[in-house]
Amino acid sequence: MPIRLRLTLWSCLIFGFLLAAITISIYLVHSTSNYKEQDRILSKISLHIRGELEKEIKEGGSLSEARFSLEKFSLNGVYVLINDASGNYIAASLNPFRAPDAPLPDLRKMKRNLHTFTDPEFGRFRMMVTPVWDADRVVGYIQAEISLKQIDTSLARLKWLIFFVTCTGLFLAAAGSWFLARKALSGVEIISQTAQAIAVSQGFDRRVLYTGAKDELSQLAETFNEMLESLENAFVSQRRFIAYASHELRAPLTTIRGNLDILQRMKNIPPEDQVEILGDTRREAIRMSKLVADLLSLARADAGQEIRMQIVDLSKLLKEVESEIQAWDKKVSIQAEWEPSVMTWGNEDLLKQLLLILAENAVRYTPEGGHIMLAAYLDSRHCGIRAADTGIGIDPRDLPNIFERFYRSESARMHSSEGSGLGLSIAKWIVELHGGNIIVTSVPGEGSDFQVRLPKIKE
Numbered sequence: 001m002p003i004r005l006r007l008t009l010w011s012c013l014i015f016g017f018l019l020a021a022i023t024i025s026i027y028l029v030h031s032t033s034n035y036k037e038q039d040r041i042l043s044k045i046s047l048h049i050r051g052e053l054e055k056e057i058k059e060g061g062s063l064s065e066a067r068f069s070l071e072k073f074s075l076n077g078v079y080v081l082i083n084d085a086s087g088n089y090i091a092a093s094l095n096p097f098r099a100p101d102a103p104l105p106d107l108r109k110m111k112r113n114l115h116t117f118t119d120p121e122f123g124r125f126r127m128m129v130t131p132v133w134d135a136d137r138v139v140g141y142i143q144a145e146i147s148l149k150q151i152d153t154s155l156a157r158l159k160w161l162i163f164f165v166t167c168t169g170l171f172l173a174a175a176g177s178w179f180l181a182r183k184a185l186s187g188v189e190i191i192s193q194t195a196q197a198i199a200v201s202q203g204f205d206r207r208v209l210y211t212g213a214k215d216e217l218s219q220l221a222e223t224f225n226e227m228l229e230s231l232e233n234a235f236v237s238q239r240r241f242i243a244y245a246s247h248e249l250r251a252p253l254t255t256i257r258g259n260l261d262i263l264q265r266m267k268n269i270p271p272e273d274q275v276e277i278l279g280d281t282r283r284e285a286i287r288m289s290k291l292v293a294d295l296l297s298l299a300r301a302d303a304g305q306e307i308r309m310q311i312v313d314l315s316k317l318l319k320e321v322e323s324e325i326q327a328w329d330k331k332v333s334i335q336a337e338w339e340p341s342v343m344t345w346g347n348e349d350l351l352k353q354l355l356l357i358l359a360e361n362a363v364r365y366t367p368e369g370g371h372i373m374l375a376a377y378l379d380s381r382h383c384g385i386r387a388a389d390t391g392i393g394i395d396p397r398d399l400p401n402i403f404e405r406f407y408r409s410e411s412a413r414m415h416s417s418e419g420s421g422l423g424l425s426i427a428k429w430i431v432e433l434h435g436g437n438i439i440v441t442s443v444p445g446e447g448s449d450f451q452v453r454l455p456k457i458k459e
């Protein structure tokens, strides 16, 4: 069932219930007080007549001789009949509404001396029967009657009025809440239409155009737009990532295929050329496997895979990395310094990968004869690693981008054709995973200094 219909039904139900409760109580109070008033009139008159009659009997008269005038009671719309003890007529007042001379009810069956009877022609009557006593003997009965026709008619009219007001009220409540629900939900409709359009077309560049007042719905629209923006960013960067990755993979594959074609087609290649072609092919294969390993690291980062952490000695890692680099074919001098035990909490493989990324960059972007310094250090609150070089440096305009995936500065491209721009984005992920941060200071043409700060383990 649509929300709009549900809201309308609920408000109709609540409003109808309230309206019914109010009108029914008004009706009940009104009718009870009206009928009670009739009983009060009857009882007042009956008691008065009884008092007069009993007084006359006491003074020696008899009921049949009572000269008591009943006419004046007809003014109150009450018809009074006096009967003797066996129910025979003695006297009667004027009959104001031509009330039928109702037979005396069987008093033994009546719980109270009040009784309602219906005359087919004149409608309902209320009757009160009061015994007249002479000492301890009932000598007669006063039968007082009043017509309920007027009250019945007025209450019937009131009933119709209540019915009409309740129906009109319900109709107005239904129309009002239908209109209000429509107005309130129109924003939701706009949002759902946009969501549907996006689902069909995958156009994350769409936005919800909500022009209503500043309320919860405008907030929802705003949040929805923010979500769309981040989805769009993720979608675009995903596409870019795939485009870059396939482009980067194509280059080494093309070289490898070309080299293999040459080897297959040409039979008499001189041995030294053969060695060169094979060496070239091997380099490209190594480059490709490094690229694939980097892509895998980033895929793991994106998947938010859980990483096993333990206590890691950064000095030990630096020592290992230094001896690995010393074995590389390089034209720069390397100096490594470490304090005895620089302990942090982390993943040993990833931290070693971080050190290798920084060291590899330093070696790659430092021209022949340059100097590289690697260090693992401790200060009062942190422990850290540092990779400083006297290399080509980084232009201040490139600095904000070097941690982006596939970003390589112009000067880096000119200096070295190797590399695909993934190293530092992996480094950043590793540092953030360990709750640390990375700071770069660099002067173009003079060198760069990468400092990583990690949480320290207190001994």
Ligand SMILES: Nc1ncnc2c1ncn2[C@@H]1O[C@H](COP(=O)(O)OP(=O)(O)OP(=O)(O)O)[C@@H](O)[C@H]1O
Residues within 6 Å of the ligand: 294, 361, 362, 365, 389, 391, 392, 393, 394, 398, 402, 403, 407, 408, 409, 410, 411, 412, 413, 418, 419, 420, 421, 422, 423, 424, 425, 448
């Ligand atoms: N030590 C450095 N000296 C000068 N520039 C650097 C240094 N380290 C990084 N850069 C700059 O930052 C860019 C990004 O570095 P990153 O390590 O991510 O990629 P890469 O070294 O080009 O390729 P990859 O590491 O994926 O093989 C580099 O292209 C270079 O412009």
Ligand SMILES: [Mg+2]
Residues within 6 Å of the ligand: 357, 360, 361, 419, 422, 423, 424
């Ligand atoms: Mg690199």
